[in-house]
Amino acid sequence: MHSPVPLEPALAAFITSRLSIQVAASDGHGLASLVRAVGCRVSADRCRVTVLVSRSQAAPVLAGVAANGMLAAVFNEPESHRTVQLKGRDACVEVATAEDEAALVPYAADFSGRLAVFRVPEAYVRTLVSCAPGDLVAISFTPSEAYGQTPGPRAGMRLEGGQP
């Protein structure tokens, strides 16, 4: 087993800048499912990424993670279209912390600020990323692969040097 390679600081900063996030897991029989995430944090050593999801919305994703630990998470900055996908093979479901719960409000505020460029109403974004108290759950993983997915000819290529 290789020792994990920390994310580049710029990539860690990018994925925690309150972006549009979707995460996917597979059921082990060839079907992947996905859910919108409502927050992201990176460990101090930048080796571990945690995405926050609504437990009630994420049921098939949580089941997949519990079954095989494989996870894909895509991070998109709407106004610039910069998009990165991270993948890991050791994902696990964790209890969300009080800090995670507290981060929901600033996440919704910043994310709706980004979508204001496209005249998306703030109430719409807040509804999209709302999560009832007690429904929040965390999925943590060690990113082992990173891909640039910004639309264009380089979409899908492995990121070199960890630049988003």
Place this chain on the structure above:
Amino acid sequence: MSGPLTLDVLRPCLEGIVPAGIATCGADGMPNVTYVSQLMYVDQEHLALSFQFFNKTRENILANPVATVLTMDPDTAARYRLTVRYLRTETAGPLFERMKAKLAGIASHTGMAGVFHLLGADIYRVQAVEPVPGRELPAAWNGPALLPALRRSIDVLGRAEGLDGLIDVFCSSLERQFGIQHQMLLMADAARQRLFIVASRGYPSSGAGAEIPYGVGVIGVAARERVPIRIMFPASEYAYGRVLREQATSGGLAEQLETAIPLPGLAEPASQLAVPVLAGNHLVAVAYVESQHECHFGYDLEDALVALCASLGLAMHLLQCPMDGEEDGAGGPPEAVVERPGAALRVRHFSRDDSVFVDDDYLIKGVAGAILWKLLQDHAQDGRCEFSTRELRLAPALRLPEVCDNLDARLILLQRRLLDRSDSLRIEKTGRGRFRLALGRPVLLLAGEGG
């Protein structure tokens, strides 16, 4: 939401207003997730995803065709997971063109014009729809109730008399029943592969007689592919003006195309919808509506206009095909045309293209120009003012095709063009298949060069 969750009721989620996500699974079981620029409703069981770049999603679905799409309602934020199975990719034809036009709007809305380029429309069968729990917003007001509007419109269309009556009733219905402020109706000229405007509402000038070739812009593509084309955001690739000029010039069309009559239309429409008016497989016309507001015309309005245009198409087709005994003979009483004193109107005709100029101002060319010239010549010879469509059909100078000659549409176009351009020259309908030339001033006929 009550009732079964079908793709039909999820159509707002398939407009491409809010980007969707797709999760696929690699051969090693590793999931892949990406954003989708565009989802599009195909029918109750199928949707299309835009294929723009070769990427991991594509690699995965070609090996393992089952995927999950996460899509959101653009008004309520309701979320749905759709289990889908990839079937095929279409790279040309009606569905591809619908998607290409729609994507052009999305690209320009998201600042990706020039980056988004549709390689194909990936068709998927929807195997399951799962609502994702969570908060939703109340549904927004969506404009007039469409089924009652459609019923009332079809009802009045059925009572309209003559082609001009049909056209007026159709335009009024769009305005009154559907609240559409900007619209054009263009008749198809299959032989010359172009459309000409016969009526419009909501613009400073009617543009009657202005032409659009098949395949150009939203209207031309709708005509060529015989499929409704709808764009939810401003899309410069599909705007007229510039595009029309460029394509006409590059295709050598400029000389034959009616470019002297400017197209009406909004300078930068934010929503556009063109619906082909068909009679069986025969393209009769194209109805075009536009708005300054984004996302103004949805799937349901498109359906309503397609249904209304089906009624219009059949009614127009019946009227366009000349029938024996088409003239009702009654006509209006022959009206003494009082020629007001005044300088003679100089009408010049060029036989090369049948263009007609009135007092040196361009009026019209082509079949409509030839008709006007014939009427004026007949009037000059024997003072006649009363005419019938039957005699025009028999006139060799007009070279009309024998079947479905569009003559009535040409006469309406000429009538409206005269209203736009001249105070002293009129064509008035006096009965079925009968009309009158009304002159407010003496006319001096001049043959132009080559005439």
